[in-house]
């Protein structure tokens with residue numbers, strides 16, 4: 001098997017590649033750079049349109065294609081050309097995964113290859129139970145997607161953080177001040193701990209493909225499916241790395 | 254003997270001076286490179302950037318004053334805050350700033366606003382105040398090529414009373430900087446040529462960045478900047494962020510220069 005990691009130059013993953021190479025002995029680990037450079041779209045206008053269509057504008061509604069505007073296509077085009085970042089936009093995760101999969105040529109699509117794409121796009125999935133979108137860190141599958149923005153947005157910050165936020169409303173400056181008070185208790189944009197966290201999620205993608213088992217119920221294990229930032233920090237930074245069962249499984253990788 | 258303070262001037266000369274000077278400028282403004290609608294922080298910023306690069310720029314403002322909400326900060330207090338790196342813009346035009354924390358600067362609203370207005374005027378921006386945009390001028394393929402304007406008091410009255418037809422002003426590009434109202438965009442929406450997304454999007458961090466990064470051509474010939482961006486793209490609503498407005502204005506000017514091939 002071949003584990004292939006993709007990330008554009010603004011996302012640091014060199015330590016993740018090194019980590020996986022060390023952990024995985026039976027399989028080959030490879031860094032292939034920017035996914036879109038490796039598998040360039042035949043038509044950038046069409047791809048911009050396709051991505052603009054999967055924006056989630058109303059998180060309380062099941063997925064439906066966005067009625068794309070001229071400006072949204074211009075925006076996505078600039079994102080694809082790496083002129084700007086897709087800040088503040090939520091995309092449908094499954095649709096994004098589909099778009100990426102379609103870019104991989106048919107002869108390169110094999111279960112012998114584990115494709116893991118690190119992206120700064122924020123994606124979410126619609127929850128049938130509470131009938132709304134939830135942003136996600138990782139979407140397992142072919143390819144597996146891991147979002148750096150998702151690491152900031154998806155796992156919840158401490159409860160008291162949100163109480164403060166409700167009190168202060170949507171004032172970005174006040175928001176920054178609350179963040180200051182809780183500094184260290186969550187992973188932020190540009191956080192030096194980001195790469196360490198990415199390692200755990202990359203391992204989830206590998207476990208999923210190799211053992212068909214990605215998550216663990218043990219809170220200390222790197223495969224723990226964290227819903228809170230404090231759980232992310234706890235599972236990714238405290239020793240031992242894995243629970244007993246997953247430590248054994250990791251040895252066979 | 255009483256020495257007169259002012260030279261003697263006839264009332265008619267005052268009238269002629271106003272009329273002649275206004276009509277000369279108005280005549281020249283009938284055709285510009287760029288028309289900016291809305292004289293708030295993003296409008297002034299874009300105007301300054303464009304005019305200083307020799308782009309013939311007309312700024313249209315519906316009120317009798319420029320600056321929009323830039324005079325006053327939060328809670329009606331006239332201190333405004335800007336986040337790094339937007340402080341550099343104010344520094345550049347000579348506004349004294351105080352560092353509040355590592356990423357935040359605070360300054361006087363009146364000082365920052367008046368300096369920005371002066372910078373836009375000094376750069377050569379032509380200004381049309383008390384003027385509202387009623388509609389857009391369209392060319393081939395529905396490309397925006399100007400605006401249809403009327404005096405603000407006329408626009409405010411029912412048409413049956415005023416019966417004053419508007420006039421058209423042409424330009425190569427139009428920039429909508431009218432805030433949440435997105436007035437120019439709305440003219441295209443009324444014609445069924447544009448859709449706007451309204452609100453409802455999930456609030457995520459970096460919404461300020463999203464406003465700056467969505468600044469751009471929203472319809473051929475029409476650039477959208479400032480808070481109008483959130484209306485057009487359905488970005489989450491946020492409080493007043495002058496830094497984002499200034500950066501959005503700067504970005505709009507860069508995009509306009511690019512489209513004009515300058």
Ligand SMILES: [Zn+2]
Pocket residue numbers: 215216217218221222223224242243244245246
């Ligand atoms: Zn485990």
